[in-house]
Amino acid sequence: MKIYCPFVGILWKRRLIVLYKEIFRKSIHLCSCFVPLLLGLAYKTTIGLLIFAAAFYTFTQVLALHGKKVPLVSDITDMAARERDRGKFVLGPLTLVLGILLCALLCPQKAAAVGILALAFGDGLASLAGKFLGNLHIPYTGGKTCAGSLMCFVAIFVSSFAVLQRADAALVIALCGMLIEVLPLKDFDNILIPLLLGKLAQYL
Numbered sequence: 001m002k003i004y005c006p007f008v009g010i011l012w013k014r015r016l017i018v019l020y021k022e023i024f025r026k027s028i029h030l031c032s033c034f035v036p037l038l039l040g041l042a043y044k045t046t047i048g049l050l051i052f053a054a055a056f057y058t059f060t061q062v063l064a065l066h067g068k069k070v071p072l073v074s075d076i077t078d079m080a081a082r083e084r085d086r087g088k089f090v091l092g093p094l095t096l097v098l099g100i101l102l103c104a105l106l107c108p109q110k111a112a113a114v115g116i117l118a119l120a121f122g123d124g125l126a127s128l129a130g131k132f133l134g135n136l137h138i139p140y141t142g143g144k145t146c147a148g149s150l151m152c153f154v155a156i157f158v159s160s161f162a163v164l165q166r167a168d169a170a171l172v173i174a175l176c177g178m179l180i181e182v183l184p185l186k187d188f189d190n191i192l193i194p195l196l197l198g199k200l201a202q203y204l
Contacts, residue, residue: 019131019132021079022127022128022131023128024079025092025127026124026125026127026128028093028096029096029119029120029123029124029127030120030121030124030125031120032096032100032116032119032120033116033117033120033121035050035100035104035116035120036109036112036113036116036117039104039109039112039113040109043104043109046104047101047104047105050097050100050101050104051101053097054094054097054098054101056073057073057093057094057097058094060073060074060077061077061089061090061094062089064077065088065089077090077093091186091187091188092187092190095187095188095190095191096119096190098190098191099119099190099191099192099193099194099195100116100119100194102191102194102195103115103116103119103194103195103198104116106195106198106199107195107198107199107201107202108202110163110164110201111198111199111201111202112194112198113163114159114160114163114164114173114197114198114201115193115194115195115196115197115198115199115201116194116198117156117159117160117162117163118155118156118159118160118173118177118193118194118197119190119193119194120159121155121156121158121159122152122153122155122156122159122174122177122178122181122193123152123181123189123190123193124155125151125152125155126148126149126151126152126155126181127148128151129145129147129148129150129151129152130143130144130145130147130148130151133145133147135147138182140184141182141183141184142184142186143184144181144182144184148181149178149181149182152177152178152181152182153174153175153177153178154174156170156173156174156177156178156197157170157171157173157174158170160173160174160197160201163201164201164204166204169201169204172200172204173197173200173201173204176196176197176200177193177197180192180193180196180197181193
């Protein structure tokens, strides 16, 4: 006879909610892979849209902190927000846009593509791999996993090689990206990964 434990059911439900939120959040992350293409087609327009997105999102978050919701934007933010962000300014989307924007402004086009794709695929897929496959955690990293770090390395290597067509450069960039991603930087890795890897690609 099977015994149903309500507590176990609640734990599983919470875990599924966390996984759903992570998939939703990282799907936004992965969409940033289209930015290099847009920069190549319409650089100034894309830069303008990124600046507008950062400013508008900041405005909506300030309103949210004062109890005012913005249709659609607030719903998306609530769906993607982590538990630690409840009742606070949700930094993730803002640092994502700022990281892409700074990389696009401060790096040549090809190097910027390396940095932005590293953010989209490396950081995005690392988090998903960590949630679904990450049983082995790395000490002193704030919960980062070996599976996530390995996925980050592979994703950055593949995306960097696709842009640069150089295995040696892609290897160096992937190693550096994995080291940055494993640091307990919270949302600020969204800025450091594209910017530092973009500048690294520029000089390799």
